[in-house]
Each structure stands twice: as C-alpha cells, then as structure tokens.
Amino acid sequence: MSNRQSVATGRSYSPLRDPDGGASGGRIVTRGLKRSQIGMSEEMIQTYGESIFEMSHNIQVRRGDAVRELDWEQIEATRADRGMSDAELARQFGLTQDQVTYIRTIMERRKFKRHNYHRLYDLGGGRRFRSDRFIPHAERFEFRAEAIELRKSLDFDPRIASKHLRLGNWNGDTVTDWLDKWSKETPDAIAAIGDGEEITFAQIRENALRLANSLLELGIRKGDVVAIQLPNQIEFMTVYFAVCMMGGVLSTMHMPYRVGEMEPLLKHGSARAVICAPAADSYNAAAAMLDMCTRVETLEHVIVASGSAPDGTLSLPQLIEEGTKDQIENPPVASDPVILCFTSGTSSAPKAVVHNYQTMLANNRIAEPIYNMTRDDIVLGGPPFTHAFGICVLNLTLMVGAASLLMPAFTPPKMLELVESGKPTVIFVAPAHVAACLKAGLLDSGNLSSLRIATISGSACPPEIAYALEKAMPNGSVGQMWGMTECFMGLHTPFDGPAHIRCESLGGSTPTFEARIIDDKGSVVAEGEEGALEIRGCSIIAGYYNNDEANRTAFTGDGWFRTGDLACRDTGGLVRITGREKDLINRGGIKINPTDIEAVIDNHPAVLMSAIAPVQDDVLGERACVFIQLQSEAPVTLEEICDWLRKNDVAKMKWPERLEIVGQMPMTPTRKIIKSALTPG
Structure with missing residues (x-):
C-alpha cells in the first residue's frame, strides 16, 4: 500500500x-x-x-x-x-x-x-x-467530488485537533446555532441597520431559511461553493446565513474585482452559483457573471441581489419570497467547511483559505471577553464582509446578539455621518480609515461620543493615528488587533490598559494563541530585536486549498504559521509590527524596512498617503521609490520629501531616491496599500 x-x-x-x-x-x-x-x-x-x-x-x-x-x-x-x-x-x-x-x-x-x-x-x-x-x-x-476535495484542506495535525477538542476551544457551534439562539430569545431585536432599513433577528432568520430552501431547490447541495460579490448590506448577511443553513461554503469576491480577477478564483473553488449587485453605470456585474458561466464549468446560477433580474439570471428577493420555511434536513456540523477566502498568490495558484466552523467561531469565543460586548451594543464594521476581517466582525456581533450597523462603502464624510446618526458603541476600522478622516479634519469636528471601544486593525498603525482617534472619543478607548485571513484575530491590546500599550503596540497573544519572533536561522530573537512573526492557535487553518507550494512555505512541521510580518517584542512582552518581509528593500546588501519611513512621510502636510517600494538598479540591486497620493493639488518634490525626513531625524541611507505621484493609491478591501500594483512611470 x-x-x-x-x-x-x-x-x-x-x-x-x-x-x-x-x-x-x-x-x-x-x-x-x-x-x-x-x-x-x-x-x-x-x-x-x-x-x-x-x-x-x-x-x-x-x-x-x-x-x-x-x-x-x-x-x-x-x-x-x-x-x-x-x-x-x-x-x-x-x-x-x-x-x-x-x-x-x-x-x-x-x-x-x-x-x-x-x-x-x-x-x-x-x-x-x-x-x-x-x-x-x-x-x-x-x-459532489469537488466538495470532498475541498474538505481535504481541513487536514489538521491530529495532535492539534485533539488539543483544541479536549480544551473546548473547538465545539459544535455553527453560525445557524447562534442565529437561532437570538431569533428565539430576542426575536424583535434589531440584527442589522443599513441604508435606512432595519431588520430583526426573527425576520432575517426567516428570510435566510427561505433562501436556503430555494438554493436547495436549485440543486445546490451541502458542501457546494456559493460565491458572492456584494457590499456590506442586509442582502449580504441574508445570503451568508442562508448558505450556512443549507451547508454550503461561501466564497467572497472583493468589490473592486472584475472578470480577470474573479474567473480563476471561481474555477479554483468550483463555484456553483454567484450572487452579485445589479448593473451600475460603471460595472454590469450580472453580465460579467453570465459571461463567466460559459468558461467556469461548474458555475450554473447567477443571482442578482436587487432590482430586476436580466434574462438568464435569478432574482434574490424572488428566491426569498418563494422559498419555503421547511426545516433543513441535512444541516452542517461544526467540522464542515463554511467560508472560502482568497488572500494572494497567482491566478494559476491562488492562496485559498478554507475555514470550518471550528476554526472560524473559536476565534470569536476566545476573543469576546476582550471586547466585553453585549446584545445592547451597536457595531460598525469598517472592513467589508468580503474580507475575513469583515466576516469575523459580523460573527462576533452575531455571537453576542448585537446589531450590525452597515457601511456599504467608505469615504471619510460617510463614516463620520454614520457614526453620528447610527450612534455605534463599538467600531472596527483600519489605520487608513482613521488617517483619511484625520487628514480631512473630521475627527476634530465630528461627534464620536457614542463610541466606547474602537479597534484598529488591517495594517501597521502609526501611534499618532491611534492617539488621534482616542482623543476624538470622549467616552471611549482605542485598542489594536492583529489578524490574518488564515487565523483571524491573533494579537490584542487590552482596552482597559494604559494608552501607550493600546496606541503604540499590538499587546500580546489572543487567549489560546502563541506568538514567537525568529531570525533567519529559526531561533527566537532577543527582546527588542526584529524578526519574522510566527503564530499558532485554535483558529489557524490546516493549509491552503490545492496549493502545495504555499503550504510548504507557510507552515512549519510543529504547528507554527509563518505570517510574513516582521515584528519585535519589548521587555514587557508587547508586540509591534515593523513591516512585511516581502516589502524590505535590499539596497546594496543593506535591508531597509520602509514602514517607519512611510509613517513620517504621511505626516507631511501635502501628503494624503505614501508607499515606498523597490525599483531595480544595476549597481545596488534595488533603490527606494516613494509613491505619493497628494492631499490637494499642491505639488511636492523629492527634495522636499527628503528635507522633511532630515528634519524628522531619518537616516539618509533610508531616504527614497525616486518620487512618483499617483492619482489614487491602489488599496485592498481593508484599506491596505497594494504595493505590487505600484510601478514607476
């Protein structure tokens, strides 16, 4: 054998x-x-x-x-x-x-x-x-054979599985269990607020159940992948709950994606259906999805979330209206896969992350005491639901029975208006969200008095950004969280800790998690030294789906996940992210970490945001190029940027040697700059 x-x-x-x-x-x-x-x-x-x-x-x-x-x-x-x-x-x-x-x-x-x-x-x-x-x-x-193949990505080391089962980190909870709980205990409580509309737990559960039965009637089975490209709105939540109810796997497609990005992902996940927004002036989603049906062999159904459904597509409201309220006969269990997200990789070998209910919901259970949330909270999530961070926030809100305040798209005025009108008590944002509001002068003029806690996550946060947000919150405190699609929330600051811990570090490991920082030889570095961050815990995936090369690179033999982040830990055990391994610039053998330099440039009055990326050089190998999105029409020169760095005591060897002005910085859904998309003109 x-x-x-x-x-x-x-x-x-x-x-x-x-x-x-x-x-x-x-x-x-x-x-x-x-x-x-x-x-x-x-x-x-x-x-x-x-x-x-x-x-x-x-x-x-x-x-x-x-x-x-x-x-x-x-x-x-x-x-x-x-x-x-x-x-x-x-x-x-x-x-x-x-x-x-x-x-x-x-x-x-x-x-x-x-x-x-x-x-x-x-x-x-x-x-x-x-x-x-x-x-x-x-x-x-x-x-189906594709569903069995997808389950193979949940190949956990038996020692790891046994540990989390025995400690109770993994249990039998599913998303449907949590939704059922609140639809029974507080049926008339508000589950979501979005676009001038409110929906209760009882209402959204009934709509989700009807949709789940309609999906089954379409021939979509337990274990099948259902893709979705929608903003943060009630329809997204309904689809998510429905797919969970019937045992499907939700695969999220980011809103900026078009056919070129989505087609290889839909093929990789063997998606059976896709739910999309109605046609808009700049993008006809339904037409794009129908076009892909001719090339994605498994893709059978295109479902339009609202408005009229074009020929060849189905109407989401109609599926909900016509669906029965029959009990699902073969519901999922906690070991079943539930979401399929894509992080990076190439079109031929995407890095596909599969979470089952055990890894996904364990993270919410172990992190909940940090937030001390209750069903009286109103939670505004900045990250989109198409990102694991957004799903994590949605699940955390559902777990405690709180209301989700939905922000379909971000602009500084829209977010401040939503905070003032919706009066959220808890908010999750990325540093770029806060920085944009700060640059626009909205933090000083806005009313953030309803907020009791704010979590900043998504990328490394300059301390001045965190302090500025806390200053604008008269009744609340700011904390930071580090996480990844592969593990959700892995590092946290305590909200009741001193301001310097919450605003200048990521605190320590989330309960049940372990973190270590190692050097090039795999040895743990000394306190204060920079190294590669590795993490392990109950929410880390077993491996990427159908990508052996990525698995060999990302996972160690003893359960550690290589995050790709650079970090250091001080004598008090506090962790600070210092950059990304792939972002280091190798200038003549000297490795330059651009993160701190970018933070200084971002404070320049003419700069809205900046990113430093390497450009090839025949002599030194790489040189640093700074890409800048301007705050206004006022120009800025490389000499002015270097003079600004000199005044802020940045060593000359770290100064950029080239400047490129960009009209719009390429951003991820969690407001992180996509450096790979930046190329000198």
Whole structure:
C-alpha cells in the first residue's frame, strides 16, 4: 500500500482501508453508505481518529457496578470514565454521528485487527430494524467530488485537533446555532441597520431559511461553493446565513474585482452559483457573471441581489419570497467547511483559505471577553464582509446578539455621518480609515461620543493615528488587533490598559494563541530585536486549498504559521509590527524596512498617503521609490520629501531616491496599500 502526504503538514501516512472497499472510498462503509454520502475523507480520519478512539467506549475505567445497580448519580459522576457514545462524540467534535461511527469503525479495525459489523451499529438497546424507516442507500444525499476535495484542506495535525477538542476551544457551534439562539430569545431585536432599513433577528432568520430552501431547490447541495460579490448590506448577511443553513461554503469576491480577477478564483473553488449587485453605470456585474458561466464549468446560477433580474439570471428577493420555511434536513456540523477566502498568490495558484466552523467561531469565543460586548451594543464594521476581517466582525456581533450597523462603502464624510446618526458603541476600522478622516479634519469636528471601544486593525498603525482617534472619543478607548485571513484575530491590546500599550503596540497573544519572533536561522530573537512573526492557535487553518507550494512555505512541521510580518517584542512582552518581509528593500546588501519611513512621510502636510517600494538598479540591486497620493493639488518634490525626513531625524541611507505621484493609491478591501500594483512611470 503506497503512502500519501497530508495537505499542509507533509506528514506521510498509509491510507486506511474501508472494511468492505478500497482506500479511495469503498463501495460499502458505515451502514452501507459511501464516503461521499457521509462527507468523509482520509484526512478527516487522520485528524479525528485518535481522539474519537480514546474518548469512545473503547477505553473505559469502571469502579463498582453502577449500571447494574441503577445508581444514577454514580452513573453520571463516572460518565467520562466510561467513554462517550457516538452521538455524544458527534456533538462535542462537531461531526455527524455517521462520521463518528465511520471513523471509530476504521480505528477499531486498525487497532484490534478485526472486522466490525458496522451495518448493525444503529441497532441495540432494544431497537429493531424497521423497513418503513429505512432509506435505500442509493436515495441518500451524496457530496459532489469537488466538495470532498475541498474538505481535504481541513487536514489538521491530529495532535492539534485533539488539543483544541479536549480544551473546548473547538465545539459544535455553527453560525445557524447562534442565529437561532437570538431569533428565539430576542426575536424583535434589531440584527442589522443599513441604508435606512432595519431588520430583526426573527425576520432575517426567516428570510435566510427561505433562501436556503430555494438554493436547495436549485440543486445546490451541502458542501457546494456559493460565491458572492456584494457590499456590506442586509442582502449580504441574508445570503451568508442562508448558505450556512443549507451547508454550503461561501466564497467572497472583493468589490473592486472584475472578470480577470474573479474567473480563476471561481474555477479554483468550483463555484456553483454567484450572487452579485445589479448593473451600475460603471460595472454590469450580472453580465460579467453570465459571461463567466460559459468558461467556469461548474458555475450554473447567477443571482442578482436587487432590482430586476436580466434574462438568464435569478432574482434574490424572488428566491426569498418563494422559498419555503421547511426545516433543513441535512444541516452542517461544526467540522464542515463554511467560508472560502482568497488572500494572494497567482491566478494559476491562488492562496485559498478554507475555514470550518471550528476554526472560524473559536476565534470569536476566545476573543469576546476582550471586547466585553453585549446584545445592547451597536457595531460598525469598517472592513467589508468580503474580507475575513469583515466576516469575523459580523460573527462576533452575531455571537453576542448585537446589531450590525452597515457601511456599504467608505469615504471619510460617510463614516463620520454614520457614526453620528447610527450612534455605534463599538467600531472596527483600519489605520487608513482613521488617517483619511484625520487628514480631512473630521475627527476634530465630528461627534464620536457614542463610541466606547474602537479597534484598529488591517495594517501597521502609526501611534499618532491611534492617539488621534482616542482623543476624538470622549467616552471611549482605542485598542489594536492583529489578524490574518488564515487565523483571524491573533494579537490584542487590552482596552482597559494604559494608552501607550493600546496606541503604540499590538499587546500580546489572543487567549489560546502563541506568538514567537525568529531570525533567519529559526531561533527566537532577543527582546527588542526584529524578526519574522510566527503564530499558532485554535483558529489557524490546516493549509491552503490545492496549493502545495504555499503550504510548504507557510507552515512549519510543529504547528507554527509563518505570517510574513516582521515584528519585535519589548521587555514587557508587547508586540509591534515593523513591516512585511516581502516589502524590505535590499539596497546594496543593506535591508531597509520602509514602514517607519512611510509613517513620517504621511505626516507631511501635502501628503494624503505614501508607499515606498523597490525599483531595480544595476549597481545596488534595488533603490527606494516613494509613491505619493497628494492631499490637494499642491505639488511636492523629492527634495522636499527628503528635507522633511532630515528634519524628522531619518537616516539618509533610508531616504527614497525616486518620487512618483499617483492619482489614487491602489488599496485592498481593508484599506491596505497594494504595493505590487505600484510601478514607476
């Protein structure tokens, strides 16, 4: 039997044979179901097998004979020692009972070298076979091959999975569980406020349920990928909740993306449907999506979020209106994939991030005490929902039953107007959001009195930006958070800490996370020294989907994720991001980190924002070029910029040697400058 290698860790293992079939998905498995009907992959057996075996009835410690004597108190007190049933394990691990039974069967055969009568596992305990309750195997649900392939990216190291399951970092929660909770406990509470419209938890749940059933009627199955390109609006939330309800995987497409960017991503994820905005003057999304249907083999449905639906497309409001309120028969469990996001990479090898409910929602649970949010809060999220940061904020808001105040697109006046009219108590923003408002003079004139906490994240934040925001918040405090699509929130400052900690650092690791800073040789650097930031914790993905090269580069053999950020840690354990490894400029063998230089240039009165990037040089290898977006029409010269740096005590060796003025800086959805898009004229 040949060995295989795991997606992310590179571990070699021998495929376990099904009792009645081959390793590739035997003909007969648990109760006669195929792997594709259970939603099972070899990677899932490797991830959960040992934990299920150890926590099941296979290993028991018995004291006395409480069961025979019907000593119920003793039975309950010794339940853990007697092992857990498949149903109990399914609830704890976020798996279906069929998946647990299947994995346990395989593990028992492996450990005990015996053939198990898995067809009879549902009997016993006085139960008898009833033909009228039996569903022929051929009529049962079956995952598509693409869905099974996607699940392989959830190939967690068994040691990591066992740790987070035993500590309770991973549990059985799903997004639908949280939505159901608040639609029952506070049905009339406001779930979202957007574009002059409010919707309650009960209303958005009903709309999502109707849409979920309509998606199933269209032939979209559990495990299928549904793409979306919408701004932060109620329709996005409805689609997100609906896809979660029916067990789909939501793949987010950023609003600036067009066909050239989206087509390879839709192909990579094997998307079955896409939801988009109606046609606008500058972009006809529906026409673009229909055009891609001819080239993306799996793409079958284009759904328009509002307005009239052109020929060949479907109307989202109509799907919601015509959908039934039937209970979803085969809902997802916590180990199922839920979102597919793309971070970078090339069109031929995208870096696709797949999170299941365990990694995605664990981050919200462990971080919630830092924010101390309640259902009385109103939360304004600056990052778009098409980015993992935006989804993270949305989930955190849902978890506590608070209201989401929606900002479809950012401009400084729009954000300040929304804060003043919507009166949010919690806000999440990027440094560029705050800097733009500060440059426009809106922080001094705006009313931010409703805010009690503000989180800055998305890129390295100059301290003066954080201090300026806190100064504008008479009743609140500013904190910082570091995160990535691959792990969500990994570093935090405490909101009740001193201002210098909150505004000048990222604090320390989020609970259950670990962070280390290493040098080129892999050794941990001394305090105060710069190095590469690595992190591990309960929310880090197992590996990129279908990108072995990226996995080899990003993940270590002992569970650490290489973030690509440069950082240093002071004697108090506070972490500060100092730049990106790929942004370093190698000028004649001297590596220059542009982050601090950019922060100084950004303070120049003529500069709205700046970015320093390398340009090739025949003599030195690379030289520094500064790209500047001006605050107004007033020009600025390279000599003036260098003189400004001299006055701010920046060493001459770090000064840029070329200047390029740009009309509009290329930005990511989280307001980070895309340096790769900057090229000298």
